[in-house]
Amino acid sequence: MKLKNESFKENITGYLFIAPQMLLFLVFLVYPIIEGIRLSLYKINYQTETFIGFGNYQRLFSDPVFVQSTFNTVIFVVFIVALTVIFALFVSTAIFDKNAKYVSFIRGAYYIPVMVSMVVMSMVWSFLLNPANGLIPFVARQMELSTVNFLGDKSWVLPVIIFVTFATNVGQAIILYIASLIGVPKELFEAAEVDGASRMKIIFKILIPMVKPTTIYIIIMNIIAVLKIFVVIQLLTGGGPNNSSTTLMYYLYNNAFKYNQLGIASAVGVIMFLITLALSIPQLRAMLKKN
Amino acid sequence: MFKKRFLASILSVALILGVLAGCVGKETSKSSGKSSSDEVQISVWLTPQWKGVLNASEDGADYDSFFKHAAERFAAEYKDHKVKVNVEVVASDQRDELINVNLNGGTPPDIFFESVFAMGDYAHRGALVPLNDIVDEDAKADIAQNFWDNVTFGDDIYFYPFSHNPGTLVYNADMLRDAGLEKYIGEENEIKTWTLAEYENILYGLKKDLPKNKYSNAFPMALFALNNQGDTWNLAYLRMFGNKFFDEKGNIIVGDKNGAKAANWLKKIYDDGLTNPGAESVSSNDANAMFQNQQLGVSFTNSILFNNAKADMESGKAPKFDMRLANIPSESGDPLTFTYVTGAAIFDTKDETRIKVSKDFVKFISSDPELVKASKNGVPVRSSVVEEFKGENPLFAAYTANDQFMFNFTGNVPGYNQLRQVLYPELQALYTGEKTADKAVKDYQSKGNKIIEDAKADSVIYSK
Numbered sequence: 001m002k003l004k005n006e007s008f009k010e011n012i013t014g015y016l017f018i019a020p021q022m023l024l025f026l027v028f029l030v031y032p033i034i035e036g037i038r039l040s041l042y043k044i045n046y047q048t049e050t051f052i053g054f055g056n057y058q059r060l061f062s063d064p065v066f067v068q069s070t071f072n073t074v075i076f077v078v079f080i081v082a083l084t085v086i087f088a089l090f091v092s093t094a095i096f097d098k099n100a101k102y103v104s105f106i107r108g109a110y111y112i113p114v115m116v117s118m119v120v121m122s123m124v125w126s127f128l129l130n131p132a133n134g135l136i137p138f139v140a141r142q143m144e145l146s147t148v149n150f151l152g153d154k155s156w157v158l159p160v161i162i163f164v165t166f167a168t169n170v171g172q173a174i175i176l177y178i179a180s181l182i183g184v185p186k187e188l189f190e191a192a193e194v195d196g197a198s199r200m201k202i203i204f205k206i207l208i209p210m211v212k213p214t215t216i217y218i219i220i221m222n223i224i225a226v227l228k229i230f231v232v233i234q235l236l237t238g239g240g241p242n243n244s245s246t247t248l249m250y251y252l253y254n255n256a257f258k259y260n261q262l263g264i265a266s267a268v269g270v271i272m273f274l275i276t277l278a279l280s281i282p283q284l285r286a287m288l289k290k291n
Numbered sequence: 292m293f294k295k296r297f298l299a300s301i302l303s304v305a306l307i308l309g310v311l312a313g314c315v316g317k318e319t320s321k322s323s324g325k326s327s328s329d330e331v332q333i334s335v336w337l338t339p340q341w342k343g344v345l346n347a348s349e350d351g352a353d354y355d356s357f358f359k360h361a362a363e364r365f366a367a368e369y370k371d372h373k374v375k376v377n378v379e380v381v382a383s384d385q386r387d388e389l390i391n392v393n394l395n396g397g398t399p400p401d402i403f404f405e406s407v408f409a410m411g412d413y414a415h416r417g418a419l420v421p422l423n424d425i426v427d428e429d430a431k432a433d434i435a436q437n438f439w440d441n442v443t444f445g446d447d448i449y450f451y452p453f454s455h456n457p458g459t460l461v462y463n464a465d466m467l468r469d470a471g472l473e474k475y476i477g478e479e480n481e482i483k484t485w486t487l488a489e490y491e492n493i494l495y496g497l498k499k500d501l502p503k504n505k506y507s508n509a510f511p512m513a514l515f516a517l518n519n520q521g522d523t524w525n526l527a528y529l530r531m532f533g534n535k536f537f538d539e540k541g542n543i544i545v546g547d548k549n550g551a552k553a554a555n556w557l558k559k560i561y562d563d564g565l566t567n568p569g570a571e572s573v574s575s576n577d578a579n580a581m582f583q584n585q586q587l588g589v590s591f592t593n594s595i596l597f598n599n600a601k602a603d604m605e606s607g608k609a610p611k612f613d614m615r616l617a618n619i620p621s622e623s624g625d626p627l628t629f630t631y632v633t634g635a636a637i638f639d640t641k642d643e644t645r646i647k648v649s650k651d652f653v654k655f656i657s658s659d660p661e662l663v664k665a666s667k668n669g670v671p672v673r674s675s676v677v678e679e680f681k682g683e684n685p686l687f688a689a690y691t692a693n694d695q696f697m698f699n700f701t702g703n704v705p706g707y708n709q710l711r712q713v714l715y716p717e718l719q720a721l722y723t724g725e726k727t728a729d730k731a732v733k734d735y736q737s738k739g740n741k742i743i744e745d746a747k748a749d750s751v752i753y754s755k
Contacts, residue, residue, distance in 0.1 A: 045416060045417075045749050046394060046416040046417050046418050130569070130572070130573070130577065131567075131568045131569020131572055131573060132510075132567040132568055132569055132573045132577055132578075132581060132586075133508065133567075133577065133580070133581055133584075133586065137568065137569070138508055141508065147568065149568065149569040149571070149572060151569070151572040152569050152570075152571035152572035152719070152722070152723060153723065154723060154725065237572065238517050238518045238572075239716075240516075240517065240571060240572065240715070240716060240719045241571045241572065241716075241719035241720065241722075241723045241725070242571075242716045242717070242719045242720035242723065242725055242726075243716050254712065256391070257387065257388035257391050257392060258387050258388065258391075258708070258709075258712060259708075259709045259712065260387075260391045260416075262395065
């Protein structure tokens, strides 16, 4: 006991230094999570809160819109993450060893959309795709081509959102891959050259395995980001047509702020939190293993 | 060594205290609404209504001009407290999000000025305070009973009626003329009533004969279902074949054959290219902008939108054309018409002083003889103001003539806001062909009735 006290006294300065961060962490992260879990077990009106156990979760799983939004979210995660990783790898392996100015140019070109607000990007896409007064349908009508409502056709709306999100986010992955590829030891390439390995072999046998940690990082970060996809849905499709582009985050938002169903919204939040937590475990493991 | 550690400890304690002080300080300054000099601050939120104090043509006229002017006068004339009124305009489609976030965070605005239909749910949820005590006999005599009925939930008045905005169709008379449809054009100050057959002739005529070189990318009629904005017109269209929408118990009955017939008609005009394309992803805002750009022959409007559009034409913000009003037609030949009663409501902030000042402010703007003149931007609810301005605005007489065909589109049911969220997905399903007209209205009926049932159980007014 005495020893413990002494050790505490010894480290008190350290504890005090981390205290503000811990305090903020507890207040702004831990408390909302606990409060969210609590609220998900209640039916909430403006004036009263009634404990209903897992009633909100039961209602969720019997709601076809929730099932549809879960399905859509999974589709978005799978396709956007896969496209991002494949395309970013393709671009970065093609250019990382070229002239430095050229690499900078490509990096900059792909990174500009990342810096532009998603709201602005969505508005630009809306201007292009709006079926009544958008540019693309207008040009198509002028040229007497058959027009498709990219935002209102069930079979087009998901690919359009996937493309818009992918095009906006891929720059980040390219930057990370180029940085990682530049760090691959030169001796490996020289050895491969001596052995007469082709470019494809170098990419698949050396480059991709060497940047595996970056790939894991990009996958995890993108999964978490895409799980929360919202702005593009809100501004481009409003979840339509007939909820066919609704995502978990959009469903949560509607319940929380439009329908004022805080209990249901909290239950969706808890489910999303659990999914994100489950997906973060591999990353955490990889990090711990490394250390 | 000890000195160093002591200094470090002091520093870190100071940091923590600083952070705490920051949080606490912010909290106190926000929660009270009263400053040290006993100034009472109240917040007024409104959605865009009319521009200017009395006229949209005033210099610097904006949506908050009226309330800022009223606030200045109130602050100068109010005796009980020193008052500061903060006015904020919020986007209509963000209204519920903002109110819900602030209600749940315990920081609702003191006053919200909006159409009653959009705010009725807050009365049901117990978030508003009754205004019975600020409505006097003079007001009751000057404002017709149907407006008081509109703002009364249970036994209490929750909104002070200010003006009303009748919803109608608006058409581009120049386009009708250019398409050889002169005979359907009404008088300048008339709300033209067409039969359904005449209306279809107009739409087909516009599609066929509108000169393409003059009106590029133009369509006969506005149709939209992206979100809940402007959905009252969609609700009206669903009544075109005689459906009453609600039964006596407040349940939706649009799933019957008349409702399906109306939905079928919408689908037919959409498929025949009589509307803008992509109705499922076009919003009412898009449609309004298209009408102002002469890309639509017939669109939707209410009296405020109509005046704003006229002002935009006068100021050169939008192209000038001959714009006139028409009723929504029906199979029976009787027009379909509705109105939005607008007025101020007061949120229960639990602060007696602020509620008292807010009530006095609402009474001030709703009964001051000069300020109530601003209601002429819509249609005044006070007969004294209608009388004063009927010469200046001949449309007031036309709106009054329409009163007999008025229907109550909310049915005064609880859960109306959520009800709105289930209509447009069904219309989207209808337009994309995912559901038949019959299935779309039936699905809307069953989802809507479930919402009404749940909302009744939660309503403080129903459980009184």
